[in-house]
Amino acid sequence: MMSREPRQHKFKITGMDCASCARKIETAVGRIEGASAVSVGLASETLSVRLAGPERADEIRAAVKSLGYGIGADAATGRAQHDHDHAKPIEGAWWQSAKGRLVLLTGGLIAAAYLTMLIAPTVSVCVFLAACVVGAIPVVRRAIAAARLGSLFIIEMLMAIAVIGAVIINATEEAALVVFLFAAGELLEGIAAGRARSGIRALADIAPKTAMVESEGGPVETPISAIAIGQVIVVRPGDRVAADATILSGTSALDESALTGESVPRVKQPGDLVLAGSINTEAMLRCRVEKAAEDTLIARVVKLVEEAADAKAPTERFIDTFSRYYMPAICALALAVALVPPLAFAGDWSTWIYRALALLLIGCPCALVISTPAAIASALAAGARRGLLVKGGGVLEAIGKVKAIAFDKTGTLTEGKPKVTDIVALADVTEADLLRIAAAAEAASSHPLAVAVVAHARASKIVFTPASHSQVLPGKGLSARVDGRIVTIGAPARLGVTSADVLERARALEAEGKSVSALQSQGKVLGLIALRDEPRADAVQGVKEVLGLGIRPVMLTGDNRANAEAVGRALGMEVNAELLPEDKLAFIRKLAQGEGGVAKVGDGINDAPALAAATVGIAMGSGADVALEAADAAVLNNRVSDVAALIRLSRRTLRVIGENVTIALGLKAVFLVTTLLGMTGLWIAILADTGATVLVTANALRLLKRAS
Known part of the structure; x- marks a missing residue:
């Protein structure tokens, strides 16, 4: 076979x-x-x-x-x-869950036992014993099953030993309180765990489960899983977009806050991409589905966040390893406490067995073990809601420790699209006429500079008619017939401009990192139009925030030095220009050696090697897929200021983890000492253990409230 x-x-x-x-x-x-x-x-x-x-x-x-x-x-x-x-997780009414019913039943029996003490004290012992049995049966059953399957040093085993031991030494009342408090602690932990997961689960609920698909008989509500790429869906005002799709008809404002954290709706028109989970706020849209349900942006985000939350951070791995040795050590210490004083110093057996049992309960490492993953999961969910995507707890820890950040320029610090910055009218034309003539001539061109000129004219409400007879002049620019005359557009030097005044003005604009086009007709220069890839709207503030965090910002770009230095001056940061991909990679390695932790922020294919080599690679959400795959984190909303927000989130998470570890170990240390001294008993021990677990979980949940 x-x-x-x-x-x-x-x-x-x-x-x-x-x-x-x-x-x-x-x-x-x-x-x-x-x-x-x-x-x-x-x-x-x-x-x-x-x-x-x-x-x-x-x-x-x-x-x-x-x-x-x-x-x-x-x-x-x-x-x-x-x-x-x-x-089942505790997410609905707690009293309807099995854990809730167990708490109510054991609590009721204990209350009945105390009432019985007033009427028939001898009978109350039996009622306390009944509470012990009811509360301990599920614990003992799980302890035995776990032991058979290889897990011996677990809280259920410690509980089972403590309760049985307490009953044997006639501490039945305290044994009943212990099982009640343990059941209540499990209930609270279940509620807290459900809350911690709800942050991630809420992401998955952003995208609707059905969509209105066009058919011959009209729109039909169809499950997302049954919708194929290329089908047309109808998105009504108020509906959530069901899949990543391209608008075929209709113009409307889309609220993408659930995906990117951007509070202002964005106007989308035919040809624009709309994302699953965004809300249509104004008009009906017809959209062609571009990606299957499992490949949409929100689906990828949810998958990455879940994988990241499940991946153990360095601190968590250390604590996990520590707890494996800690539990046997606590059991050995408890055994020594039970045996050494009676055998070596003639201590009272009942007293020292009681203290040993209390020591077993207080020694449980649950609070310590959950201190890191609860904080990491909360932080990842909070970040994802704002468009800060991190691929793991280790990455989240590393981001907060970086000493330098290397930014790409084009598409990262800047929009990646040139914009008109200066219009210099010469001869006998006005700026408006110059822009109208240029837009008419460039209307048919797909060159980025031509597209920018046309867009600026439309934004300035300049009315123009696309020129006829437009043609490309290889190595020079283009020519077109506008207003009955031939107009040529291109770089002054390539058009053969000889006027010293015009060339001087062009050089002054180029010194500012701008691309300059001259408009010429019948050998006469009508004017100059300057364009530049401008910094993002929040770039100045974003770089300032990075500096405020004590981190050194550096620009790495393959662009020419004049352009790079112009943007660098505007942003107030160090500039390294005219770099090839291998140069960026070498610079990152050198920076890491000198500064320690270094982050690289980029969006293009040429950034992928440097993103992978950096301590932490951060991709802009609008970047190439290969950059997103190579990076450790992404800022989906393309805001430079979100890089600083990512660092603040990391540092706040590290602070919460530190607080949680301190709470867990601090309470353990205090109660271990008081237990050995006989100052605290069984029920205080289990209350302290449960209390510590609830405290660290509640502290971690604070990270869900905000991401920066």
Whole structure:
């Protein structure tokens, strides 16, 4: 029988609250024969595994279910598994969930036990014991299942030992309080975990699930998955655009704030691209679908954010490794506390066993383990909502530590499109006439300078009639008949202009980094038009913000020195011009050696090597696909100021991670000491552990509120 090639399988997992949950599942699935490359994504709630045969999928489902989690459909086979209620995330009314019902039941039994103490004290012990049994059964069941599947040092095992031990030494009342507080803690962690994931899940909900597709009988509502590239969709005022598409007819303002964070709607007309998830605010549009649902910008953003949230940051990897050794160490310490004082110093067995059990509970590393991934997931979701896309927690950490940023010029610091900056009328024509003649002559040309002149004339409300007999003059420019006379347009030197005054004016404009075109008719120069690729509207402020963060901004460009230095002067930054792609790459490496962390911001194919070589590569959203793929992060709204916003988001995330680690370790240290001294008991220990977990999660959720 031929061996089958292993295939990748992906399952939906529900009920995970922290990184410890993911690790338990990875350990259990990794022990199954034929399973390899096991990876659990906490943020995306997915289990990815390579299996030699689909029959192993049933073993995986059984293992995951035995740990107390729900498991959904296998994307490879389409086979689904029913999700039990106890594993569903806490997102609706908490009392309707299994965790909520368990809290209410154990809480009710404990309240009844205290009431019974007033009436029949001897009976109250039985009621407390009943609360212990009800609350501990699911915990003990999960602990046994995890132990069988290879996970021994987990919170459920510590809980099971602590509760059983407390009952044995007649601390039944405290044992009941412990199981109640643990159940309440799991409930709170489930709610917090749902909140943390909701930021990423909200991104996926931006794009509608159906669209109105044109048909012979009129628009038909169709699921997005069934819409093919090339079909025509109708987008009514107030509707969200269902797919990345090109407008065929209609002009309207599109609100893209959900995608890019840009608060002002953008006017789009026939020929313009509209993005899935943007809102049509004014008029009906007919659009041709350009990309399948899974390839739209918002789908790519969601996928990248989920992958980034699941990828472990350096701090998280360190804490994850630390916790693997920390848990056995705590168990060994607890065993020593239980045995050494009674055996070596004639201590009271009951007292020291009690303290050892409390030590087991306070030693749980849940808060420490979740401190980093909760912050990273919140920051990634907050950034994505503003159009700041980061491809991983490691990247997010690195951005905040860069010392220098190298910016490309064209398309990054500038718009990438020339604009008319000066109109110099000579001879006997006005500026308006000069612009009208130039626009008429250039109307049929697709050259970027010609397109800019025509656009400027239209923006200035200059009425012109496209010229006839327009033709290109190789090596010179173009000529056309305007107002009954032949007009030629091109660089003064190429047209053979000899006037010293005209040439001096042209050189002065060129010294400012501008391209100069002369209009000539019958050997007479009518005037000059200067154009330049101008800095983006927010470039000055963006560079100023980078400087304000203590980071050195540098321009790297292949453009000529005059153009580059003109833009550099306007922005107040160091300029390095006339660089080839390999020169940019060498400069980045040199900068990294001198400064430490260095970021590269660019948008073109020639930026890809430097983007990949930098500590962090940041692509402009309008850039080439290869630049977006090579980069570690992207600013989808093409704002230079968003680079500084990305750095601030990173630094704020690092600060929150530091606060979380301090909270987690600080509380552990305090209560470990007080537990050893006998100042805190079992229920205080579990309350401190749960409290620390909730505190670090709540602190991480603050990052969801804003991205800069």
